Structure formats: C-alpha cells, structure tokens
Amino acid sequence: MTDYPADAILVLLETSPTGELAKSATGLLGAAALIGTPVALAVTAPGRGDAQALAEQAAAAGAERTLVVETDAVQTQLTVPQVDALAAAAGAVAPDAVLISNSIEGRDIAGRFAARTSAPIAVDAIGVSRDDEGVVARHSVYGGAYNLESAATFGPLVVTVRQGAIESRAEARPIALETLELQASGAEATTIESVEAIEEASSRPELRGATRVVSGGRGLGSAEKFALVEELADALGAAVGASRAAVDAGYIPANHQVGQTGVSVSPQLYIALGISGAIQHKAGMQTAKNIVAVNKDPDAPIFEVADFGVVGDVFTVVPQLISALAERKR
Amino acid sequence: MTEEREALIAAVREFADAELAPNAARWDAEKHFPTDTLRRAGALGLGGVYVREDFGGSGLTRSDAVAMFEELAKGDTAIAAYISIHNMVAWMIDTFGDDVQRERWVPGLTEMTDLGSYCLTEPGAGSDAAAITTSASRDGDDYVINGVKQFVSGAGSSAVYVVMARTGEPGAKGISAIVVPDGTPGLSFGRNEQKMGWNAQPTRQVVFEDVRVPTTNRLGAEGDGFGIAMRGLNGGRLNIAACSLGGAQWALERALGYVRERETFGAPLATNQSIMFTLADMETELQAARALLERAAAKLDEGASDVVPACAMAKRFATDAAFNVANTALQLHGGYGYLHEYGIERVVRDLRVHQILEGTNEIMRLIVGRDLVNRL
Amino acid sequence: MKIIVLVKEVPDTYGERKLDLETGLADRAASESVLDEISERALEVALAHAGSADGVEVVLLSMAPESAAATIRKGLAMGAASAVHIADPALAGADLGLTARTLAAAIRRTGFDLVITGNLSTDGSGGVLAAMLAELLEVPNATALSSVEITADSVSGTRSTDDRAMRVSAPLPAVISITEALPDARLPNFKGIMAAKKKPFETLTAADLGIEPQDLSVASSIMTAIAEKPPRTAGVKITDEGDGGTKIAEFLIENRLA
Numbered sequence: 001m002t003d004y005p006a007d008a009i010l011v012l013l014e015t016s017p018t019g020e021l022a023k024s025a026t027g028l029l030g031a032a033a034l035i036g037t038p039v040a041l042a043v044t045a046p047g048r049g050d051a052q053a054l055a056e057q058a059a060a061a062g063a064e065r066t067l068v069v070e071t072d073a074v075q076t077q078l079t080v081p082q083v084d085a086l087a088a089a090a091g092a093v094a095p096d097a098v099l100i101s102n103s104i105e106g107r108d109i110a111g112r113f114a115a116r117t118s119a120p121i122a123v124d125a126i127g128v129s130r131d132d133e134g135v136v137a138r139h140s141v142y143g144g145a146y147n148l149e150s151a152a153t154f155g156p157l158v159v160t161v162r163q164g165a166i167e168s169r170a171e172a173r174p175i176a177l178e179t180l181e182l183q184a185s186g187a188e189a190t191t192i193e194s195v196e197a198i199e200e201a202s203s204r205p206e207l208r209g210a211t212r213v214v215s216g217g218r219g220l221g222s223a224e225k226f227a228l229v230e231e232l233a234d235a236l237g238a239a240v241g242a243s244r245a246a247v248d249a250g251y252i253p254a255n256h257q258v259g260q261t262g263v264s265v266s267p268q269l270y271i272a273l274g275i276s277g278a279i280q281h282k283a284g285m286q287t288a289k290n291i292v293a294v295n296k297d298p299d300a301p302i303f304e305v306a307d308f309g310v311v312g313d314v315f316t317v318v319p320q321l322i323s324a325l326a327e328r329k330r
Numbered sequence: 331m332t333e334e335r336e337a338l339i340a341a342v343r344e345f346a347d348a349e350l351a352p353n354a355a356r357w358d359a360e361k362h363f364p365t366d367t368l369r370r371a372g373a374l375g376l377g378g379v380y381v382r383e384d385f386g387g388s389g390l391t392r393s394d395a396v397a398m399f400e401e402l403a404k405g406d407t408a409i410a411a412y413i414s415i416h417n418m419v420a421w422m423i424d425t426f427g428d429d430v431q432r433e434r435w436v437p438g439l440t441e442m443t444d445l446g447s448y449c450l451t452e453p454g455a456g457s458d459a460a461a462i463t464t465s466a467s468r469d470g471d472d473y474v475i476n477g478v479k480q481f482v483s484g485a486g487s488s489a490v491y492v493v494m495a496r497t498g499e500p501g502a503k504g505i506s507a508i509v510v511p512d513g514t515p516g517l518s519f520g521r522n523e524q525k526m527g528w529n530a531q532p533t534r535q536v537v538f539e540d541v542r543v544p545t546t547n548r549l550g551a552e553g554d555g556f557g558i559a560m561r562g563l564n565g566g567r568l569n570i571a572a573c574s575l576g577g578a579q580w581a582l583e584r585a586l587g588y589v590r591e592r593e594t595f596g597a598p599l600a601t602n603q604s605i606m607f608t609l610a611d612m613e614t615e616l617q618a619a620r621a622l623l624e625r626a627a628a629k630l631d632e633g634a635s636d637v638v639p640a641c642a643m644a645k646r647f648a649t650d651a652a653f654n655v656a657n658t659a660l661q662l663h664g665g666y667g668y669l670h671e672y673g674i675e676r677v678v679r680d681l682r683v684h685q686i687l688e689g690t691n692e693i694m695r696l697i698v699g700r701d702l703v704n705r706l
Numbered sequence: 707m708k709i710i711v712l713v714k715e716v717p718d719t720y721g722e723r724k725l726d727l728e729t730g731l732a733d734r735a736a737s738e739s740v741l742d743e744i745s746e747r748a749l750e751v752a753l754a755h756a757g758s759a760d761g762v763e764v765v766l767l768s769m770a771p772e773s774a775a776a777t778i779r780k781g782l783a784m785g786a787a788s789a790v791h792i793a794d795p796a797l798a799g800a801d802l803g804l805t806a807r808t809l810a811a812a813i814r815r816t817g818f819d820l821v822i823t824g825n826l827s828t829d830g831s832g833g834v835l836a837a838m839l840a841e842l843l844e845v846p847n848a849t850a851l852s853s854v855e856i857t858a859d860s861v862s863g864t865r866s867t868d869d870r871a872m873r874v875s876a877p878l879p880a881v882i883s884i885t886e887a888l889p890d891a892r893l894p895n896f897k898g899i900m901a902a903k904k905k906p907f908e909t910l911t912a913a914d915l916g917i918e919p920q921d922l923s924v925a926s927s928i929m930t931a932i933a934e935k936p937p938r939t940a941g942v943k944i945t946d947e948g949d950g951g952t953k954i955a956e957f958l959i960e961n962r963l964a
Binding site for chain 1: 725801802803806825833834835836837838839840841842844845846847848849850862865867870871872873874875876877880922924925926927928929930931932933934941942943944945946948949950951952953954955957958959961962963964
Binding site for chain 3: 333334336337338341344345370373374375388390
C-alpha cells in the first residue's frame with residue numbers, strides 16, 4: 001500500500017486524441033500545487049505505451065506521482081471509464097480536492113463523479129486557494145461582472161477549472177508512475193462509435209453576442225490595411241467590428257458596424273483600433289467589460305471610455321501586440 | 331392585462347422584433363412586400379385575430395387586437411397596417427359570409443397563404459363612399475362587374491378582393507359586397523403607386539372589365555354592401571390607430587435614447603427642461619390616445635350602441651397624436667432624424683397616411699359631430 | 707415514449723444581469739427573465755421527434771422560483787404536453803448536488819425514456835447537470851450533441867468537443883444534452899398559447915419528492931464570498947514609446963482577457 005500525501009490534490013489529466021498530455025493539464029497541476037501536493041491520474045488505452053510518456057510530462061509539470069489506469073473501455077465508452085478510474089483513485093488517495101479541466105469531457109466526468117461520491121462540485125473555477133477550512137474555488141460570473149468564491153461544507157471539493165485561467169506553474173518533480181487496477185462499476189455508458197480529430201475551427205465568432213470584439217475605424221486607411229483588424233481578431237478568437245466611418249469608406253461590409261444604427265455589443269473585451277469614438281459608436285459598445293483603444297489622436301473621445309488606451313500608430317502597436325500574444329501561446 | 335393576453339402580446343412582440351424590425355428599413359427602401367413574412371404572421375395566428383376559430387381564426391377580441399397591432403407597428407408600421415387591412419377583410423367574410431363562403435376563403439386568409447384586399451374607394455368616390463359607380467349587373471346566376479377601385483392595399487398580391495359594387499339604386503342602399511378571387515378574367519391592376527410612405531406594401535388601382543363571378547360570391551343580401559363596408563371599417567379604424575400608436579411609441583423610445591446620449595453645450599439633451607417638457611407632452615398624448623383606443627375596442631367587443639363615434643374619435647385622436655409625436659421625435663434627433671438609417675423619418679412618412687385612410691380625419695369629425703348634434 | 711425536457715428561466719442576456727450581494731442569488735427584479743434559448747432548442751428536439759413518431763409525450767421539468775411559471779408555460783405553448791415545476795423557497799440557492807438530486811427524484815417520479823437538457827445555460831452555471839442526472843438515474847449520458855436521432859429504443863448523435871468529433875449512441879433510457887448547433891425553437895402560436903392554460907401543470911415542493919434541502923449530513927458547495935467587479939474607473943492612457951503593443955498584451959494577460 002502506497003503512502004499518499006496528506007494534502008493530496010487529485011488531478012485528472014486530459015489527453016489529446018493522439019494520446020498526448022493536453023495543454024490544460026499543465027494549468028491543473030499548477031493550480032493543484034498552489035493548494036497541496038498534485039497527484040495525477042491518467043486513463044489510457046493499454047498497449048499504446050502512453051503511460052510512461054504521460055507520467056514524464058506530468059512530472060515535468062509538477063505531479064508528485066502519476067496514477068495510470070489502463071482500460072480498453074476508454075476508447076468505446078463515454079465518461080464512465082474515467083469516472084470509474086477517478087473513483088478508484090480518490091478512494092486510494094483520499095484527496096482534499098479533485099481538479100478536472102472545464103472541458104466538455106471534463107465536466108461530464110466531474111458531474112458523474114460528484115454525483116456518484118456525493119461530493120460537492122464547483123464549476124468553471126478561474127482560481128483555487130486554500131484557507132483554514134479547506135480548498136476554495138474562485139469564479140467569475142455574468143460575463144465577468146461578479147467574482148464569487150465557493151467551498152465544500154466538508155469533504156473533498158470537485159473543481160472544474162476554466163482552461164487557460166491558471167497562470168501558475170508547478171515545479172518539475174521526479175517521475176513516479178503507479179498503475180492502478182480498475183474496478184469497473186458496470187454503469188451503463190454511451191457507446192463511442194467513431195472518433196475523428198477536428199481541425200482548429202478558423203471561422204470567426206459572430207459579432208452579436210461575441211465575448212471579444214476587435215473593431216477598426218477610418219484610421220486603418222484602406223480595405224487592404226483593415227486586414228490588420230482581422231489578424232488581431234483571429235489572434236484573440238474575437239469577432240470583427242467596425243465604426244460607421246470604416247463601413248462608409250468601404251473597408252468592411254455594413255453588418256460589422258457597431259453603434260447606434262449598427263450592432264450593439266457587450267463583450268468582455270472590446271478593442272477599438274483607429275476609432276475616434278463618436279457618440280454614435282460609443283452607444284453600441286460602452287457596456288463592454290473591458291475596453292482597449294489605440295488611436296493617434298490623444299484627444300479622441302474613445303479614450304474617455306477606454307480602460308487601457310495607447311496613443312500611437314495602429315500599424316506599429318498592433319503587430320507588436322499580435323506577436324506578443326503569439327509568443328505567449330508558445 | 332391578463333396573463334394570457336400578456337403571453338399573446340409577448341409572442342407578437344417577439345415576432346415583430348425578430349421578423350419585422352430588422353427588415354423594415356430595407357423593405358421601405360426596396361418597396362418589397364414580404365409575403366413570406368406574412369405567412370409566418372399567419373402561422374402565429376395574426377391572419378384572423380378576431381375571426382372565429384372553426385375555420386382557423388384566433389377567436390380573440392378587439393381589445394386583444396389593438397394591443398397586438400401596436401406591438402407589430404413597433405417593428406414595421408407599414409406591414410402592421412397591411413396586416414390590419416387583411417384582418418378586416420378576413421373578418422368581413424367570416425362575419426357576413428355563409429358557411430360555404432367561409433369554408434372556401436377563411437382558412438387561406440387566416441393562414442395568410444392567401445392575402446385579402448378591400449376595394450371601396452374609387453377615383454371619383456373617396457369620403458363620399460356611397461357615391462361609388464363600380465357596377466355589378468345580374469346576368470343569370472352571375473354578376474358582371476365593371477369599374478375602377480383606387481388605393482387598394484395589397485392589390486396584385488392578394489388572392490381575395492372584397493369589392494363594394496352597385497347592384498341597385500343610387501346611394502348607400504344600392505351597394506353589395508362581392509368577393510372576387512384573383513385570376514378571374516377581366517380583373518387587372520394599375521402600377522404600384524409611388525407613395526410618400528407605406529412603401530413595404532403595394533398600393534394599386536384594381537380594374538374590373540366584365541369580371542364575371544357567381545352571385546354566390548356576394549356577402550350578405552343584395553344592398554347590404556355599404557353596411558358591411560362600414561362595419562368592417564369600425565374595427566379597421568381601431569387597428570390603424572393602434573398601428574399609429576405603435577409607430578409613435580417606437581419613435582418616442584428612440585428619441586428618449588437619443589436625448590440621453592446626445593450632449594450639447596456640455597450636458598445631455600435630456601437635462602434640458604424644454605426637452606423634458608416636450609417628452610412629457612409626447613408621452614401624455616400617446617397615453618391619452620391609448621386610453622381612447624382601449625375604450626373604443628371594449629365598446630366594439632361588447633357591441634355598445636355608441637361604437638361608431640367611439641371608433642371615429644379614437645381613430646382621429648390617435649392618428650393625429652401619433653403623427654405629431656413621431657414628427658417631434660424626428661425634430662429631437664436633429665439632422666440625424668432626417669437620415670434614413672435612424673428610421674424615424676420612415677415612421678413619420680408611414681404614419682402620415684393614417685390621418686387620411688380608413689376614413690379621413692375630417693370624416694371622423696363629421697361622424698362624431700353628427701352623432702352629437704343628432705343626440706339633441 | 708416519454709421525453710422530459712429540462713427548461714430553465716434565466717435573466718435575459720440583452721439586459722443588465724445582477725446578483726444579490728447578500729445572497730449571491732440572481733436578482734430577478736434587475737432584468738427580464740426568459741426561457742433560456744438552449745432550453746428552447748432542447749424542447750425543439752423533443753417536439754420535432756414527437757411530430758414524427760407516434761405516442762411521444764413531451765414533459766417539461768424545471769426547478770425555479772414560483773415566478774417562473776409563466777416562462778415555463780411558454781414551453782407548453784410551444785407544444786409540450788405537461789409541465790412539472792419544482793418551486794420551493796427552501797431550494798433557493800441549491801448547489802448542483804442538491805439540484806441534481808431534486809431533479810432526479812422528479813424525473814423518477816414522472817417516469818422517462820429520455821431526458822434532454824441544454825449543454826450550458828447562458829447564466830453561466832453548470833454544464834455538469836446532464837452527467838450528474840445520468841449517474842443518479844443510472845443511465846448513460848450523451849452530452850454536447852450537435853445532431854440527434856431518436857428511435858424507439860435508442861438515441862444517437864454527433865458529439866463535438868474542442869478537438870474531436872464522435873458518433874455516439876446509447877440505449878434508452880438515457881440523458882442527453884444538446885448544443886446550439888441544433889435548430890432554433892418554433893415560435894408558439896396563439897392557439898398554443900391559449901391551449902397552454904389548459905395543460906397539466908404540476909407544482910411540487912422538495913418534500914413532495916422526499917428531498918430534505920437542509921440535510922447537513924450531505925456535503926454541499928457553499929458560496930463563501932461575492933464581490934461586484936468595481937465600476938469602471940478612469941482608464942490608463944499611455945503614449946506609445948515603442949512598447950505600446952507589449953503593454954496592451956500585458957494588460958490583457960493581467961485581466962485574463964487573452
């Protein structure tokens with residue numbers, strides 16, 4: 001019988017369709033290290049040799065050890081194999097919390113696991129911490145208008161963590177791999193009939209209802225140069241908007257117009273590039289949670305509503321911003 | 331308002347927001363009559379709001395209807411007004427038709443797969459409606475119709491034309507109401523009139539040249555036509571007034587938004603007392619109009635004896651008040667109000683004709699005044 | 707076949723949404739409440755099947771304050787046959803565990819072949835309920851379906867996650883959740899709205915379902931703190947000195963916007 005850390009935080013590792021550790025895992029292990037000792041769990045198909053590689057990557061990201069459950073069921077059944085594995089691991093480790101990625105798969109696993117073990121669940125956390133009484137999850141709700149904290153009355157808290165929300169990274173540890181025997185629950189599961197990997201979707205979100213919007217104005221100068229707005233939008237996964245002036249100048253079709261006579265948006269992030277900020281434009285965007293503006297004219301009215309304004313040339317500031325964002329992704 | 335009416339009105343509002351408002355400017359500019367959208371209005375139940383339910387009507391009251399037309403008009407006044415005319419036609423066939431006639435025409439009208447037009451006014455007979463000259467002469471079991479009808483909404487797109495034609499002596503007593511289906515030989519249409527507003531619905535002359543229909547197409551008895559036409563207009567007047575109210579209410583709300591946003595001399599327009607007085611008058615006028623309209627609709631529902639002057643009063647007051655409110659909303663917008671893209675000038679153009687049709691506001695005064703004088 | 711559709715009333719996202727800073731609950735007075743659009747799509751899946759197969763009964767289920775009844779009725783106007791409304795002040799602020807236990811009890815009481823929910827509600831919470839219900843009801847869960855085929859004894863569909871698309875199928879009874887890729891709901895018509903008044907509408911309390919909301923022996927999740935994001939203060943305005951783009955990137959990262 002292995003001795004598990006008293007402050008163990010069980011982290012369910014997500015894998016890509018090809019069996020590699022998913023990006024989200026690094027953040028989960030980083031979060032776990034903030035509140036205890038990260039113990040990782042990987043559920044993989046046998047015979048592919050993934051286990052060792054996963055354990056190595058998990059250790060590099062801070063896992064004290066990696067428990068591996070190998071089962072064929074992971075390829076043919078939805079959710080249930082991971083929940084069975086998680087139940088077995090939680091039974092052995094007795095963690096203070098279980099961290100799972102807030103992905104579609106992760107939420108299903110977390111939901112079934114919490115229901116099976118009668119554990120309280122905290123969904124879509126953007127941060128975790130620990131106080132005298134245990135693990136606390138932090139949430140941002142209603143489009144970022146409110147911050148909440150939640151905790152378990154007792155027992156371990158199951159937390160799904162928003163992907164990319166945790167900046168903190170844990171220090172690498174030596175590799176430790178443990179195989180865990182799976183006790184299949186026999187719970188009826190949905191059958192996976194076929195799987196195919198999908199390419200990163202390149203289509204931009206629709207302007208109305210978008211959580212992020214990058215808009216351009218007459219300051220872009222031409223339809224060709226307006227591509228810079230689209231480039232930044234794609235880097236942020238944002239929708240593309242425009243001022244009336246940009247639409248009138250023919251840089252972009254009218255359905256992108258933000259403002260009194262165009263679309264009203266209320267995104268978490270609104271970036272205005274080369275937009276002066278006429279009242280008619282502001283009427284359609286000033287409820288945005290965060291406004292960033294770049295404009296050559298220091299007196300442009302857009303700066304009155306911007307949380308962060310840069311007086312400067314769009315064509316030098318924005319390319320630098322795009323490469324800074326790209327660098328961060330790597 | 332009852333919970334049920336609230337739910338019904340909410341459904342109409344949702345329809346107007348989703349189907350009418352986003353398209354109103356384009357339909358106006360392109361003079362497009364959106365028959366596909368009208369079919370969806372029919373599916374909702376707007377084709378025969380106060381038509382009996384056995385042939386597909388919604389079986390609601392006039393009070394329900396005025397509240398609905400107000401909501402529709404907030405989305406697109408011209409389309410709301412057309413739907414109101416269509417309802418008048420459907421109601422006339424439902425009320426004055428026999429079961430054979432109802433079964434034949436009402437289902438298509440209530441679904442709005444078939445549209446209806448009302449043909450009363452002629453080039454030489456407007457306010458003096460009893461002076462119409464379009465004739466329907468008996469030939470065996472048929473009528474042969476000759477004449478021209480003016481300002482017919484929906485003409486050229488409708489499946490059913492309810493035509494007031496002279497079958498007997500001069501004056502009101504010699505008129506019958508006859509249903510002429512589209513495609514009847516001899517039926518033709520003038521060009522789509524170039525109008526100040528109401529561009530989203532076609533207005534044409536309807537020309538009858540030896541148009542032959544069976545006498546079984548006549549609604550009610552021979553000579554009942556003028557009465558049928560006038561009874562249709564009582565409800566028609568309320569619905570048009572409700573459309574005015576909706577258009578003006580929308581304009582007022584836009585103006586309110588504008589004066590809160592717009593700054594002059596360092597302060598929002600809305601803080602200016604003269605602006606506040608103007609807004610207060612606009613709101614008061616509209617509420618007064620709505621009260622008068624609801625009262626008249628209730629009278630129509632209960633069949634009160636003074637329903638004719640009540641409807642006339644409501645129509646006159648509401649269409650005048652609404653036009654003035656919309657025009658004031660345009661003024662509050664300054665130069666922007668004059669631009670197409672703000673939508674205000676369209677509503678002003680659309681509402682102007684409501685003071686003229688379904689009986690001019692001068693005729694409304696005549697009805698009210700005569701009623702007063704005759705009461706003595 | 708009996709299909710239960712979970713429907714939820716949410717604050718309209720087009721209006722301002724507020725939380726009560728004392729209780730952490732949605733401030734229902736602050737904004738208009740509507741039937742969540744994803745709930746409507748879930749209902750559309752059920753109604754479309756009911757329209758194409760015989761003997762399909764669609765039941766609405768909602769756990770919401772008394773005031774949500776009118777919103778639930780809209781689902782009846784759209785064509786559901788009956789509604790079950792769990793309205794109990796003791797359930798206000800229920801955590802996901804209590805919510806799932808209560809809904810599962812109601813689903814068992816009604817009886818079901820298929821439960822359909824939206825994948826995520828617009829007021830933010832969850833995305834886990836379908837899986838929780840499946841576990842409690844001891845049936846398979848097929849979530850995030852972007853297409854659904856229902857037969858007399860099975861449900862199948864396409865499930866798209868962030869990086870893969872899969873075909874899945876499950877025998878009935880089952881719990882599924884659907885995404886907004888599925889068609890928009892039909893508009894209720896006047897006849898539906900009027901008929902809705904006469905349809906069975908059952909209002910239940912937690913006690914009716916044998917649920918004890920204040921059962922302290924069951925671990926639950928509690929809100930320990932709430933704060934409104936401070937109102938917009940005068941923003942920062944800098945002049946580009948060659949590092950403007952980097953400064954924006956830092957601002958975005960600091961505020962978790964990139």
